[in-house]
Each structure stands twice: as C-alpha cells, then as structure tokens.
Amino acid sequence: MTSVAPLDVLLACAACGHECRVPSRLVGRKVPCPHCQRLIEVRIPAVPEDRLVGKSIGGCHLVRRLGAGALGVVYEAQHERLGRTVAIKMLSSKAANDPGLVSRFQREARVAARIQHPHVVAVHDCGLDRGVYFLVMEFVAGTTLAGLVEERGSLPWQEACGYLRQIAVALDHLATLDIIHRDIKPANILVTPQGSAKLADLGLAKQLDPGAGELSLTMQGTAMGSPGYMPPEQVRDAKAAGPSADLYSLGATFYHLLAGRPPFEGSNGAQIMMKVLNEDPPPIKSLVPTLPIGIADLVDRLLEKDPRDRPQTAAEAIAEIDAALAAPQQARPRRRRQGGRPPRRHGTWIAMLIIVAVLGAALAVWLLWTL
Numbered sequence: 001m002t003s004v005a006p007l008d009v010l011l012a013c014a015a016c017g018h019e020c021r022v023p024s025r026l027v028g029r030k031v032p033c034p035h036c037q038r039l040i041e042v043r044i045p046a047v048p049e050d051r052l053v054g055k056s057i058g059g060c061h062l063v064r065r066l067g068a069g070a071l072g073v074v075y076e077a078q079h080e081r082l083g084r085t086v087a088i089k090m091l092s093s094k095a096a097n098d099p100g101l102v103s104r105f106q107r108e109a110r111v112a113a114r115i116q117h118p119h120v121v122a123v124h125d126c127g128l129d130r131g132v133y134f135l136v137m138e139f140v141a142g143t144t145l146a147g148l149v150e151e152r153g154s155l156p157w158q159e160a161c162g163y164l165r166q167i168a169v170a171l172d173h174l175a176t177l178d179i180i181h182r183d184i185k186p187a188n189i190l191v192t193p194q195g196s197a198k199l200a201d202l203g204l205a206k207q208l209d210p211g212a213g214e215l216s217l218t219m220q221g222t223a224m225g226s227p228g229y230m231p232p233e234q235v236r237d238a239k240a241a242g243p244s245a246d247l248y249s250l251g252a253t254f255y256h257l258l259a260g261r262p263p264f265e266g267s268n269g270a271q272i273m274m275k276v277l278n279e280d281p282p283p284i285k286s287l288v289p290t291l292p293i294g295i296a297d298l299v300d301r302l303l304e305k306d307p308r309d310r311p312q313t314a315a316e317a318i319a320e321i322d323a324a325l326a327a328p329q330q331a332r333p334r335r336r337r338q339g340g341r342p343p344r345r346h347g348t349w350i351a352m353l354i355i356v357a358v359l360g361a362a363l364a365v366w367l368l369w370t371l
Helices: 099-113 145-152 157-176 232-236 243-259 269-278 293-302 314-326 347-370
Strands: 009-012 019-022 030-032 039-041 060-068 072-079 084-091 123-129 132-138 189-191 197-199 206-209 213-215
Touching: 019 145, 030 145, 060 084, 084 099, 099 123, 099 132, 145 189, 145 243, 157 189, 157 197, 157 243, 157 314, 232 269, 243 293, 243 314, 293 314
Parallel strands: none
Antiparallel strands: 009 019, 019 060, 030 039, 060 072, 072 084, 084 132, 123 132, 189 197, 206 213
C-alpha cells in the first residue's frame, strides 16, 4: 500500500495487525479489513500517530503514517532533496533482525526498480539509514480499489472493467520482465482521482531468470499470498504460480468490484483456502443479476480453477476484456482443455495439510516473538 486519501483515520485490524487509512465519513460504520476481510468498526482515534512522524529517514521528512503490514510501515513523506511528496516504506525493527525478511525486502526493491510503467507504482530509491531499511516510492493521492468498494459498494461493470484492463496492461508489461506479482487484490491496487489504476506491493513478486532460475524466497510446498484471491495452484505451492495465477487473482479482484465481496469468504485463511481448492464461488450473475452475460463469462474464465482453462497471458486477457466490452451481451463458449477440469478428490486432504501448516506457522511466530 502506498497512499489512501482522504487520509483521515488510521484504522488498525486486531486480527491480522495490518493498518490502513479510511475516510472519516466512515466513522461509526464497520468495514472489512482489506487484508483479512474481518469487519472493523471505524473509530476516532483508531490508532495514535507514532513518534516517528516529524523525523527524517533516507532524506525523507515523515509527514503522516499511512498504514502497516506484515513487514513494516508506510508513511507519507517529503523528499528533502527533490522537494516532492513521496511514500516511504520501512522494515520494522523485528523484521530487520530476520535475514530472510531483509532479503525479501531488498529483493522487492530490486524487482520494483526495474519497472517503469504508468499503471505500476514507481520506486525512486532504497537503502539503509541508521539501521532502518527503507524504500522510497511514488505517492499516489487517491484510494485503493478496496477503499472504493468500502465507500460505494459494488461498482458499475463499465468502471470495474476499466480498472481491470489497466491492471492487465500492467501485467503485460511485467511479463516482458519475467515478473509475476502473486498478490493482486483490491487493497494492492491504487486509484488516482483521475481514475488511473496503479499496481502496488511487489513484496511477493517472483522473477524468472532463464539463466539463473527463479529468483524468489518462496519455499516449495508453501502457500504465499492473500487467501481470498489466490488460485488453487498457488494455494498448494507458491512456486507453481505462473502468469495465469496473476490473471486468476485479477479475476477475483474483478469479482469483488462487481459483487461488493470477494469470491470466497470464511472465518480464517485456512477455511478460505479450502473453499478455493474445493468449491466454486457463487455465480456472479446470482449476485449481480443485471450484469451482461459477456462480462459474467469473462469473470468465469478468469476464475477457472484449472490454469489451462484461463487466459494464458495478460495480452490474451486484454483481448478477452476488449471483446467483452465490445459485445457485453454476447455469450462466449467456455473453453476446456482436453481432459476437462482435473478431479478435486485430493482437495480435502491438501486443504487439511494447509490448515496444519498455517497453525504450525502461527505457533512458530508466536514462540519466536515471545522469546
């Protein structure tokens, strides 16, 4: 996350520990956490401003805390040398003591620095200042797609398609750099007041180098990402996520914009991942009866469980988006690869293994942080 505006209330989720900014007009309402979907009541003050506001890190004067995630915190700042507003992401002190997390943070900076695209949040600088690892990014004055849905509910399909296409264009550019995002969701897509969508947060990005193999920190057999937006193959093994995995996540985001809720919901991440593996989401037409059949078909194709049944590249997805926009009332045949959808008989035991892994990881983190 880079910026949410209006920057009125800093909201903290007790369930997952993430923070984000929400407009003060939402005070008194319950809104879903953009990361774990738990409902949080918006109150003033939600969390007090911290002592770092007014300090300088990496040549940036910290103005306002924007939010926090699993690895660190993000501030609005004034770049002292360039004289412009930026966002600065800093690794938390606890995370900075973990060499693996430091490597992941530095890798995010290296990957992001390669990307120059109007629909991807730009990275200006990174470094280490007085023991603090930081990443200086473009400041986007606007909101996230998650914020739009919180404020307005489900979006008109024409508007949602516009955001969908912009991010598909960004993914097409990432494909030229052999980069897979692996964490596309409404909370990671910023929207400017002019309606331009920008993809943010490359913390889980995977870069492929034909000469050196995969440049990532993902362990084989582990799930990484946001449960409600991950495709089945990423739930089973994050290393299995290819370009079509990002297109599934984009489809899940599209579904959320149209329906006002993600495709799968549950009381915890493990329950949601089990649904991703074993169930189909409620048909989008059942939630949005007025949705044109061509747009509903587009949602269904992006959310195919078998990656072979989805668009294979972002360029192919863009072509399908354009076709749906050109003839939104025209149904298109669902394509199936030879052999059809793979059986799901192994889904239950895989999901149970995931539940055990999630609980084991949570226990390990608790023990580590309490030592």
